[in-house]
Each structure stands twice: as structure tokens, then as C-alpha cells.
Amino acid sequence: KMVPRFILTKILITLIFVCAREVASANDSCGNTIVVIGSTGDLARRYVWPAVFENFVLRQESFEKCALLTFGTYRSTKNAGEFNFSSLNSQLTCPLGVGGELCDRDKRAFEAHVRFLPFNSEDDFRSLVRELERSYAEGNSFELGRLFYLAIPPSAYSSVCRNIDTHARPAKGWLRVVLEKPFGRDQESAEQLAQKVAEYLEEDEVYRIDHYLGKTGVQQIVPFKENNGESPSLPPWNARSVQRIEVVMKERLDVKGRTQFFDEYGILRDVHQNHLTEILARLLSDPVVGSFAKQKIPILSMLYPPGPRQAIVGQYSTYQQHLMEDGIISASNNASRTPTFASVVLYSRDVRWSGVPFVLTAGKNLNERTSYAKVVFRNSFFSVANTTSTSTCSPEIVFMIQDETLRKPGVLLSWHFDHTRLSTPFLGWQVETVHYPANESCVYSFMSPSTVPPANPYGALIGAVLDGNNEQFVDTRSLLLSWSIWTPLLQNLGASSTHPHLYSLDSLHSLDFSLGPDGIHLLNVANSMYHLNSPQANGQQFDAPHEVAISSDIHHDNLSALFGIPTYSGNRFEIADAIAAHIYVAARDAVSRRRRFHLALPGGQSPLILYQTLVLRYRDTFPWEQTHVWLTDERCTAWDGEDSNILQLSAHLLTLLPIPYHQVHPFPTELQHGLCSEEDNGTLLHERWLNSTTGTGVLDYVVLGVGVDGHVASLFPGASQMWNGLVELVDVQGATGVGRRMTLTHKALHLARHVSLLLSGTRQEKHSVFTALEACSASHLSGCGLPAYDVILSRRSSPISLYIDARLL
Numbered sequence: 001k002m003v004p005r006f007i008l009t010k011i012l013i014t015l016i017f018v019c020a021r022e023v024a025s026a027n028d029s030c031g032n033t034i035v036v037i038g039s040t041g042d043l044a045r046r047y048v049w050p051a052v053f054e055n056f057v058l059r060q061e062s063f064e065k066c067a068l069l070t071f072g073t074y075r076s077t078k079n080a081g082e083f084n085f086s087s088l089n090s091q092l093t094c095p096l097g098v099g100g101e102l103c104d105r106d107k108r109a110f111e112a113h114v115r116f117l118p119f120n121s122e123d124d125f126r127s128l129v130r131e132l133e134r135s136y137a138e139g140n141s142f143e144l145g146r147l148f149y150l151a152i153p154p155s156a157y158s159s160v161c162r163n164i165d166t167h168a169r170p171a172k173g174w175l176r177v178v179l180e181k182p183f184g185r186d187q188e189s190a191e192q193l194a195q196k197v198a199e200y201l202e203e204d205e206v207y208r209i210d211h212y213l214g215k216t217g218v219q220q221i222v223p224f225k226e227n228n229g230e231s232p233s234l235p236p237w238n239a240r241s242v243q244r245i246e247v248v249m250k251e252r253l254d255v256k257g258r259t260q261f262f263d264e265y266g267i268l269r270d271v272h273q274n275h276l277t278e279i280l281a282r283l284l285s286d287p288v289v290g291s292f293a294k295q296k297i298p299i300l301s302m303l304y305p306p307g308p309r310q311a312i313v314g315q316y317s318t319y320q321q322h323l324m325e326d327g328i329i330s331a332s333n334n335a336s337r338t339p340t341f342a343s344v345v346l347y348s349r350d351v352r353w354s355g356v357p358f359v360l361t362a363g364k365n366l367n368e369r370t371s372y373a374k375v376v377f378r379n380s381f382f383s384v385a386n387t388t389s390t391s392t393c394s395p396e397i398v399f400m401i402q403d404e405t406l407r408k409p410g411v412l413l414s415w416h417f418d419h420t421r422l423s424t425p426f427l428g429w430q431v432e433t434v435h436y437p438a439n440e441s442c443v444y445s446f447m448s449p450s451t452v453p454p455a456n457p458y459g460a461l462i463g464a465v466l467d468g469n470n471e472q473f474v475d476t477r478s479l480l481l482s483w484s485i486w487t488p489l490l491q492n493l494g495a496s497s498t499h500p501h502l503y504s505l506d507s508l509h510s511l512d513f514s515l516g517p518d519g520i521h522l523l524n525v526a527n528s529m530y531h532l533n534s535p536q537a538n539g540q541q542f543d544a545p546h547e548v549a550i551s552s553d554i555h556h557d558n559l560s561a562l563f564g565i566p567t568y569s570g571n572r573f574e575i576a577d578a579i580a581a582h583i584y585v586a587a588r589d590a591v592s593r594r595r596r597f598h599l600a601l602p603g604g605q606s607p608l609i610l611y612q613t614l615v616l617r618y619r620d621t622f623p624w625e626q627t628h629v630w631l632t633d634e635r636c637t638a639w640d641g642e643d644s645n646i647l648q649l650s651a652h653l654l655t656l657l658p659i660p661y662h663q664v665h666p667f668p669t670e671l672q673h674g675l676c677s678e679e680d681n682g683t684l685l686h687e688r689w690l691n692s693t694t695g696t697g698v699l700d701y702v703v704l705g706v707g708v709d710g711h712v713a714s715l716f717p718g719a720s721q722m723w724n725g726l727v728e729l730v731d732v733q734g735a736t737g738v739g740r741r742m743t744l745t746h747k748a749l750h751l752a753r754h755v756s757l758l759l760s761g762t763r764q765e766k767h768s769v770f771t772a773l774e775a776c777s778a779s780h781l782s783g784c785g786l787p788a789y790d791v792i793l794s795r796r797s798s799p800i801s802l803y804i805d806a807r808l809l
Helices: 005-027 042-058 060-065 077-082 085-089 100-111 122-138 154-167 187-198 221-227 259-284 292-301 319-325 388-392 458-467 476-495 505-511 557-563 572-594 608-618 645-652 682-694 746-751 763-779 787-794
Strands: 029-037 066-074 114-118 141-150 174-180 206-209 242-250 311-316 341-346 358-363 370-377 396-403 410-414 429-435 443-449 501-503 513-516 519-522 567-570 597-601 627-631 633-635 701-705 727-734 737-744 755-759 800-805
Touching: 029 042, 029 122, 042 060, 042 066, 042 100, 042 458, 066 122, 114 122, 122 141, 122 154, 141 154, 141 458, 154 174, 154 187, 174 458, 187 476, 206 458, 221 259, 242 259, 259 292, 259 319, 259 341, 259 358, 259 370, 259 476, 292 476, 311 476, 311 519, 341 519, 476 572, 501 505, 557 567, 557 763, 557 800, 567 572, 572 597, 572 608, 572 701, 572 755, 572 800, 608 645, 627 645, 627 682, 633 645, 682 727, 682 737, 746 787, 755 763, 755 787, 763 787, 787 800
Parallel strands: 029 066, 029 141, 066 114, 141 174, 174 206, 242 358, 311 501, 567 800, 597 627, 597 701, 701 755, 755 800
Antiparallel strands: 242 370, 311 341, 341 358, 370 396, 396 410, 410 443, 429 443, 513 519, 633 737, 727 737
């Protein structure tokens, strides 16, 4: 067969390119360029320059073949006079095994490769490029690639990235730009910052650095799991075997001297959102599934955002004094509520980790400096000897990141696991027996490097940038996913007027907490805002449904009078708690009266926090085994289609609760003749099933999400009201799209024993719906064309409640 001409052309171009590069390699040398922008700052002096020097020493053989050219920038004439290589020299330390005259020789060699240039304007970027071109021309070499390290505030990223793209992008070779955190302070600001950077740089050119990911103690987690994933010596890493996971970072130091930064961000933004979340993602990975890089996005997307009951926050007692000493506030200012300590429990909706708490703890001014990630397994071991060490020690694996006693990173294995049948994370590691400081009666095997690794993690990360390995950096998608997990809690704490719990070194026991089915509890504070009653608080089981009540704090008297029904307003977590408590009351009452509970739930984004609340607070106390679950409506799509309401409900609720599968009743959208075919009589079949299962066609509790145009279920504005049957097939032409749907009718909603309307979302999305509801109620209009208001009118004499997101008021 004839080879197509375009294939021959491609082959020819490839051969010409390869030959040209081989000729260039034979006659010319090559070079790598590192440009440190902000090179006179504290970050650059203490971490970046030593890391660049470390790579220069460790990669001398490669740099002899392909030289390293390094530029440091400064912003003023004053800096030029003060900052030179001699002032930098004291910060540089040689790697282990390199000392004395050899180290001095390396420093002199490095100095010959470092130049300092002013960086005050766009012209300075052009000057940099001219200097680069001149340097490579003099050396008869070509540039392989260009690395910019931005040791500057994020507020300057946009303008610097613009200038790099416009004036300093290499004509040939790679471009890699390293960005330092913070990458925003919430999801919105992170998205804005990411968009600004993306205007000038491609995703594979951006390396967001989290220095914790360069620590050996963090880098050992994935290799250990990969090397021992199939080992019979370890139990499986899932909900059946794992009791809890802890990720902890404790520091002795306070934040005096850096309160200007810390007071704006706090411990949750500074540590939990990045360091601890990244470590947790590594612990949750499954080597059988594939590489961690491929799993990271799915892992993060399965984590529930924590609610206020899943967090305790504290502030060390002298923090306010340090703010005044640093000149951040005066004595007359209101006290700062920035937390310096936080313990937060996260959960995943992944069935593999269903119900397993992930406890993330970090704090300043504590009693020790330690950092670790611990997996605590359920104790199925039994010792006949019943010695102290075997009877009181939990089976656990602890990835030590840094510790004052052990003094080096490594993996601690409790006595339950035979280290001789396990592989170390890296070659050349040793195994010794130690007593873990947290419990000296417990004996552990400690896998660790034979020599203490470098203390500066930036060296490994800059080496990864030079190699083009971006797996140890934070990509845009995982960054925004992480912020989506933490932003709701940050907003909730920001809106609260309660001060974090005060602590000192003498009162650290006041931060002790326990985990319950409804959240996290301080043990030593009787009236803490975080110590909340629940259906199973302190192990107490309630028999009477009236013992769980909706908080009167969110009851809105004025709106209740306006709409003529009980109306509640609060933040998203408060109204989710209220609806969940009300559903619990109704369920216990229905089961006690009729031995079963029929619950209808909506799709969409509005009820997701409600579903999370039902899973986290009521998993073990709700009568799930007597509960039947129905949908309020469904798109005419396959059950496993991405737009399917039953698929969303399964992922966020059904698979995480002990509901018998035969008590879940999706709409029959796909039968013999295709999607929602009238020949199949799907609506009639579903109505008959509803009648026979309930006995009367009456649902016990219906939750309706209110759409952007005021629709509920699939009852849209402009459509005729449906009172003949319980289930109908409708053609939808509304704000949410076009298509066919199956829906509960006005009659089904009217017959239900209780209906709750949920109006939640941003002000931009849903404020117009709220004002339309107000207008209908104020005018007492019976036909204002708003389905949500039609439901309110039809149930004025029947139980109905309205829950409104406070952002809409």
C-alpha cells in the first residue's frame, strides 16, 4: 500500500529536527536558566537560594554538560548595594558528605553562575532576555529551558506572569514558573488568581509549590503503599479495617513577628487547606487503582465540606498581645477571632471510606513540634499473654514527617504488623525497634533512612521542576477542589460572633475532644459553641421523636407572618440541620405509628448539604431500615446518566446509609420502548407502585428544592396544575433546560403529610425568586404563576415549612 504523503512529511520533519539537535549537541553546549524574582526577601534567602545551590552541587555532572545560569532580581538601588553573593553565602549549606575545602570550592563555582539584576519595570524583563542571549552566545550554547521562581506576594503574580509571557518567554525550550502560596484565601479568590495566571501561562507551565510535599516524610507515603499494596501482613485500607485517620502538625512556636500575614489567613487557610489536605489525599489513594496523580481529583471531589459541628477552633492566650506588639491592632480595636489552632473531622462519600473520620489537627504555641499522618486500624488482634504493650496499643501505621524525639522521618509500625514481610518506601532504609513517645509502653518498628535527609524540602521540589515532574505540585483543579472543601467552614466561622476557645501551654487539656456521630466535641467545656446536642449525644438513645427540635434561633417571625407558614432562615448548614432534625422527628413518628416512613427527595445542588447532614449526624440513629426513598422528579435519562437525579442521590446519600435497596423507588424512565415512552405507561406504573407501597398514595415527608425560576419538582411556571393523578410526564421548557421529565403532581404534594420547601443558593442565583415569593405573598395572589407559591397556597391548612438561605435576604 502507498504511504500517505502527510505521514511521509511528518517523518521527514521529525528526522530533520532530530538530526539538527544532534548536530547542535555535538558542537554546542546547553544551559538551564533559573530566575529568582524577589531574591532579596526572607523566603528566597532562607529556602530558595539554598535549594538552588543544593541542586547545583548534586547535579554537577549534568550541569557540566548543560550549564546552570542563575539570576537573582532586586527591586531597588538600596537592595543592589546590600545584596550580593557574599551576603547570601552564609545561608548556603553543602549536602551531607560535602564539606571543608570541597564545599568552599562548590560555593565559588556556584557564585560564578549567579548574577543579580534590577527588576522594577517591563524594560528590566527585556534586559534580562538580552543578558541571557548574550551569555549563551558567549558560551556558544543554547538554552534548554527557563525556570522563574516567584518569591513574591500573590498580588504581583498577574503582572509578573504577563511580563514573562510578553517579554521573557523562551523562543525555544521549556518554560516553568513556580508560584508560592497562599493561592487565594477562599474558593472565589483562588479562582480569580488562577484565571489571571491562566491568561499568560499554560497549565503545564505552572508549578504551585507546597513545601510540605517536598519533605521525605510526605514523599514516603505513596511509595510505602505502592510497595505493600498486596501484602498479606497489612489489613485492607478501607472502612472495614480502618477506625480513623489522623493528620497532625503541632508547633511550639507562636506567630509573633508574622501576625500581619497570619491574622489575615489563620491556621485553617495556612495549614489545613493545603498541607494537611494534600497529605490526606495521599493516604486515601489506592495503588491498585493506579498512580496517585490520576486518583487525586476523584479523592478530593469525594470529600464532604465540614460543617461547624465538625470543627473546634482555638487561639493561644497571648495572640492579641502579639498583634498589638506587631502593630497590627491597638488596644482599642476589637479582638481578632483568627484561630491559631483547629481540629476538623472530614468524611468521604466514597463507599470505600464510608463513615471513617479523618481528623486534621494543627496549631501554634503547643507543647511539642511534631508532624505525622496516622492510620489507626480496628483492633481485631488478641494476645493470650495479655501483656501491657499488646493489650493497650492500637494497630497503627504512622508516617512520621518531623519529630523532636525521632529526629528523622520514617514509618512507625505497631507490633501487630511484621516488618520483615513489608518493604521500605525507598532503597537503603533501615529498620529499628523504638518506643513511640506518645505511648512509651508500645513497641514499634521504625523504617527510616540511614542518614538524616536534608531539612530544606525546597531542594527536592526545585529538582522536580528542573526535571519537569509536576506530580509533587498543586494543579489548578485540585487547588479549587480543596478550596471548595474548606470555604464553607471558613465562611461559617467568619460569620460567627463567638471567639475561638483560648488556650495556653498550661491548659492544653482544654482542647481535648471526642468524636461523636454528630460531630466533634470539646471534653472540658460544658457550654462550648461546638458542644451540641444530637439524637445520640453522649450515647443517649431517644425513643420519643419530639426530643429533637428545630432551633428557635433561625425561626424568622416576620417572614412566617408574611408567608403564613413556619419560615426559617440561617446559613446553609443551619437550615440543613433544621430540615434534617425535622425529617428525623417525622421518621420516628411515622415508624412508631405505621412501621414505615416514606420520604421524597429532590435532585440538584440545593439539598447536597442536607444529604451530608443526614449521613454524618443520623447514620446510626435514624430508622433507615424502615425508610422508603422516593424522588420528587426525574429527567428522562438513563439511571446511570450524568444528569440523573437517582445517580446523584445514590452518590451522596443512598450508598452511605443502611437503606435496603428494595426500598429505593426511582422513576421508571427507561423501560421496554425507550426513555419515557408513553407506550410503557411508566407514570401509571409508578403511581400504582406508590399507592400499593404506601397503602394510600400519601408520602410522609417531601423535600422540594426551589429552582431559579420558582419551579419545584418538575412543576414549572406556565404549566397547568395537575390534580388528576400522583405522577405525570411533562415537557419542560424552563430556565433549567428543555426535555421530558417524570414528576410528582400538585395532588401528590397536597396529599403528603409534610412538605418542606428549600430555597438555597447565592444571592445572584436565587434572590429574584425570593423577591417574587415576597410579592406573591404580600399581594395575596392566588395565581401569580410561581409553582413554589402554589404549593404554599395549597397547603395553608396542611403542615408545610419554608427554609431560606440567609444570603438571599
